[in-house]
Amino acid sequence: MDLVDLGTRIQDLRTERGWTLQDLADSASVSTGMLSAVERGQKAATIVVLARIADGLGVPVADLLATPRRVVLRRAAEQDVIDEPGGWQRTILSPVVPGVNFEWVRTTLPAGRDAGVFPAYAPGSHEFVVVESGALRLTVGDTAHRLEPGDSLYFAADAPHGYANPGDIPCTYYVAALIMRPRRPART
Secondary structure (H helix, E strand, O other): HHHHHHHHHHHHHHOOOOOOOHHHHHHHOOOOOHHHHHHHOOOOHHHHHHHHHHHHHOHHHHHHHOOOOOOOOOOOOEEEEOOOOOOOEEOOOOOOOOOOOEEEEEEEOOOOEEEEEEOOOOOEEEEEEEEEEEEEEEEEEEEEEEOOOOOOEEEEEOOOOEEEEOOOOOEEEEEEEEEEOOOOOOOO
């Protein structure tokens, strides 16, 4: 484990939250001196101290220790295929990258099938949708949009939204989603 990389990762997570060294020290129940030395890569923290820092930041310890990977390959055979009740299917195309809330999904809805309504995601969430074949009725809030092959639509995903196939042939569409997770409340 590279201590400088670990320290940089902790410091980046702290500054993303707009916290001072003292804020994190208070949240983690770790002295500012120890925390400062760990962030500078000058001191190796025990697992107990790392667990306190992770808890203070609201992340799993594994997130602090994981080696960042710049390339993540996901073979077609490794993609998650989910057969949903009602006969429709989702395939998670994108690799899973810790700390990145992005997902790329291909969905096929049989003719006349409704996938239902999905709840609003956290503010700052986004979805981009493109139809490959068939017809798609995409409802965002109270407004329905009909999309045909090649049509695309963006919407802020912090509103309830639903997908349905109003046509008489299967509809295949793609969703690129950036889903934000609620953060711990900011320190006062």
